[in-house]
Amino acid sequence: MNHNPEGWHMHRPYHNRIELKEVVSVISGYAFPGNEMGSSGSPIIKIKNIIPPMVDTTDVDRISEVFIASIHKLEKFRLKHKDILVAMTGATVGKIGRFPKTNEIFYLNQRVARVDLRNPAQADIDYIYYVLSQAQYTDQIFSLADGSAQANVSASQIGNIIIPLPPLREQRRIAHILGTLDDKIENNRKTAKTLEAMAQAIFQSWFVDFDPVRAKMAGESPESICKRLKLTPEILDLFPDRLVDSELGEIPDGWVVGTLGNVAENPRRGIRPQQINTETPYIALEHMPRRCIYLSEWGTGEELESNKFMFRKNEILFGKLRPYFHKVGVAPVNGVCSTDIVVIAPQSAYWLSFVLGHTSSDAFVVYTDSDSTGTKMPRTSWNRMAHYEIALPPESIAKVFDELVVPTVHQMVANVHESRTLADLRDTLLPKLISGDIRVPEAEHLIENIEG
Incomplete structure (x- = not known):
C-alpha cells in the first residue's frame, strides 16, 4: 500500500505553537511503598505497565486496602479511562500509553506522569494524546532526562515541551480521523479475542471435559446434545458413549494416553545473524502479549547480533523464559524469533488446532512452569513440553476439530495484517x-480509497 501517494497537496503548516503546560497539567503518581505491595488489594500502575499505545492492566502489583484507607487525598491518583500516562524514569522515559476501560479502581505509582486537560475550550485531549505519541515528542521527552545512573524527567520538564496547536475544531477533526483508524484496529483485536474464546470453549468441551461423551452416558437424546453443544449428528457420532479408566483418569473409550510429542515437534531451524535479511520479521518475547494467541507485533531482522530460530506462518510460538507469563501465539508470518521462544509445529497438519488448544491452556503453562530451571530467570524446554501427557483422540476427531478451528486462526491472522496496514x-x-x-478532507479521501 502506498502511504504517500502523488497528489497530496501541501499546506501551510500550523504556526500556533505553545508549551504543553498551557493546556494541560502534568501530575506524577503517588510514592506507594514497595513493602506494602503484594498480590491482593488495589491495583497499581507502574512504568512496566506502559506498553504503547496502551497500558497493560493484567500484570500489576497491588497495594493493601488497609494502606489505601490510611492515606488521605488519594483521589487525584485514581486513573480513569483514556488517561494519558508518560514514563518518567529509566530507559523507557517518554513512552506513552492510554489507560483502558476497566471496572476496577487503579492508582498511579510514582515516576509515571498523568497528563490532564486544563482548558477544554482550547485543547482536545485526544489530539494531545496523538501529538505526544509521535516519536519526535517521545524522543524529546527522553532527551530532557537527566541523572547519571538512571534517566529521569520531571513533570515540569514534560510540561515545557512545545507542541503545535491548531484551532480546536481542527484538533477534534484530526483526533477523530486518527481515532477511527484506532477503533478499527481495536475492533480487530476484540474480534480475535472472541474467536479465540470460541475455539478454547470447543477445545475444553471436547478434549478436557469430554462433554459429548458424558451427554451420551447420561442418556440425553442426540437431538438435544447437538443443539446444546452445537454439534452436527455426524460429529456427535464420532464420540464414544462411555469413559474408561487410564493413568490420566477417565478418558473416552478408544482414545489413548500419549504425549504432546506424539503429535507435535520442535523444528530447530537455527540461523546466524549474517544470514538474516534486514526486512525479515523478527518476534521477541516483548512482541508477545500475555494470554493471547493473536500476535500483531514484530520487528525486523535489522541489527540482530545473535543466533535465532526460523519459524513458518501458522506455527506456534511459546515463550520458554518465565513460562508463567503465558506467552503463546500463532505466527502470522514467516520469520525468525528469539531463542527464548520455542517453535512448535504439528506432526501432521490436522493436529494444529489440537496442539494449539493444549499449548495455550492454563494447565500446560502451569506444567511447564512447575519445574522450570533457573531461579531469577526460569526457563522451560521442548523436552519438558514433549512429555506433557494428554488424551489422544482418533484422527477423525482431530481432523473435524481442525476444520472447525483453522478458519478462526486464518481470520485472526488476516485481522493482524489488516490492523498493521x-x-x-x-x-x-x-x-x-x-x-x-x-x-x-484529504486524509478522509485517502482512507476511503484504501477501504474501497
Missing part, C-alpha cells in the same frame, strides 16, 4: 495532519 496508515497520516502538511 491501518496502523501504518495512521502513523503516516499522524505527523502530516498535526503539522498541517495535509488537511483532514
